[in-house]
Amino acid sequence: MNLWQFILENHAEVTQLTLEHIWLVGVSTLLAVAIGMPLGILLTRCPALRRPVLGSANVIQTIPSLALFGFLLPAPWIGARADRLAILALMLYALLPLIRNTYAGIQSVDPSVLEAGRGMGLTNRQLLFQVELPLALGVIIAGIRVATVLSVGLATIAAAVGAGGLGEYIFRGLAMVNNTVILAGALPAAALALLADAGFGWLEKRLRPQDARRTSYASPS
Amino acid sequence: MDSSAAIEFQHVSYHADQGEAILHDLNLAIQRGETLVLLGRSGSGKTTTLKLINHLLTPTSGEIRVAGRALAEWDVIRLRRMIGYVIQEVGLFPHFTIEKNIGLVPKIENWPQDRIRRRVEELLHLVGLDPQIATRFPRELSGGQRQRVGVARALAADPPILLMDEPFGALDPLTRAQLQREFLALEARLGKTVVFVTHDLNEALLVGTRIALLEAGRLVTLTTREEFLRSREPLAIAYRNAFSPDFSGKRDGV
Numbered sequence: 001m002n003l004w005q006f007i008l009e010n011h012a013e014v015t016q017l018t019l020e021h022i023w024l025v026g027v028s029t030l031l032a033v034a035i036g037m038p039l040g041i042l043l044t045r046c047p048a049l050r051r052p053v054l055g056s057a058n059v060i061q062t063i064p065s066l067a068l069f070g071f072l073l074p075a076p077w078i079g080a081r082a083d084r085l086a087i088l089a090l091m092l093y094a095l096l097p098l099i100r101n102t103y104a105g106i107q108s109v110d111p112s113v114l115e116a117g118r119g120m121g122l123t124n125r126q127l128l129f130q131v132e133l134p135l136a137l138g139v140i141i142a143g144i145r146v147a148t149v150l151s152v153g154l155a156t157i158a159a160a161v162g163a164g165g166l167g168e169y170i171f172r173g174l175a176m177v178n179n180t181v182i183l184a185g186a187l188p189a190a191a192l193a194l195l196a197d198a199g200f201g202w203l204e205k206r207l208r209p210q211d212a213r214r215t216s217y218a219s220p221s
Numbered sequence: 222m223d224s225s226a227a228i229e230f231q232h233v234s235y236h237a238d239q240g241e242a243i244l245h246d247l248n249l250a251i252q253r254g255e256t257l258v259l260l261g262r263s264g265s266g267k268t269t270t271l272k273l274i275n276h277l278l279t280p281t282s283g284e285i286r287v288a289g290r291a292l293a294e295w296d297v298i299r300l301r302r303m304i305g306y307v308i309q310e311v312g313l314f315p316h317f318t319i320e321k322n323i324g325l326v327p328k329i330e331n332w333p334q335d336r337i338r339r340r341v342e343e344l345l346h347l348v349g350l351d352p353q354i355a356t357r358f359p360r361e362l363s364g365g366q367r368q369r370v371g372v373a374r375a376l377a378a379d380p381p382i383l384l385m386d387e388p389f390g391a392l393d394p395l396t397r398a399q400l401q402r403e404f405l406a407l408e409a410r411l412g413k414t415v416v417f418v419t420h421d422l423n424e425a426l427l428v429g430t431r432i433a434l435l436e437a438g439r440l441v442t443l444t445t446r447e448e449f450l451r452s453r454e455p456l457a458i459a460y461r462n463a464f465s466p467d468f469s470g471k472r473d474g475v
Binding site for chain 2: 110112113114115116117118119120121122123126130131134135
């Protein structure tokens, strides 16, 4: 049976698993944004936290994904449901690019722009929301892009703990030694990753101010 | 104590984080409506002095009074909004149009929309720019245009005090000369209290009512323009020699 036939015959299940996959990635990435962005902002305000926070996020990234899923299994509320567990693990992986890019994006804002803003009497909050975040947005979106693409791939592992998603086909195919079934999971997952990459890439380009860093060298109009 | 002083430094010292002294026991009274130039070389403490006025830096000791009130009595945000601030790098917000750049403080101060628009137009006229550029972004302007916008932005909420940190230092000599002349005309019209930082004696003599000569964090002399030209102070003589007409062809290469 070729792949196309398999997908047609099982289109309901393929759709179901794809939606599960998107759910896992979407929720975990949103959570990572909700936690990672404020943390990244915090790092720009308290330089002392930079090493420990970025260090921890780095360490999490080095844990093999299968092992992380395994570690979280005995956790009380988390381990009770596979999708909670998968979302938590994916969120932890997505944290690093979000914290790092939020921090880097804000740090890259031209210091003279901040000095002018502070000098003209903007409060810290106004400076953050009107100047720093808008100027860092392109870099932050780039972080979300990396995190999402990473999660789409990692989420296939979530099937190992029974969280569903397109990994189901991959693990099933591996067990059955059936390449068609493996591909039925792998190809849509790859397509999702490419789609997310292209979508966020487009957004990033639109939102990145062309000269967020330096305004001094543009040629006269 | 001088009651007509707009800004007053009383025994002000400032030390960097490492404890290294940048300003030593500065005493200075800046009169209402004058343009006081802080002249000195890099590291003399002139920019530090400026940033102490709008509280971007906090003095290690001594007292600074603005409009008769000590800095501690001021709400820092209110203080900064009544002090226009112009820096060499301009620091326009690259993601805002020219109109939004100039109108930001009025907007934060909740001016009605049409009043902000009228004010922006008026200011663009005042600094010699075509109001058409209001919808452009900073990257679309030349360096001279950007600094004009920087001045307009500093004047937006009509602050009585203007701090200018080498505002024309990054411009080419012709644009600089033009902006200096326009600044003089503007200042004659608006009568703001201006504190102007420069390392260029010609600029200091052109724009300043009085010149405060700083060296290594100390005030060396505080003189009028004319007094400066006659001063026997060795550093003032050194400045005059460095900028003497014989070498004027080289001065812009600094």
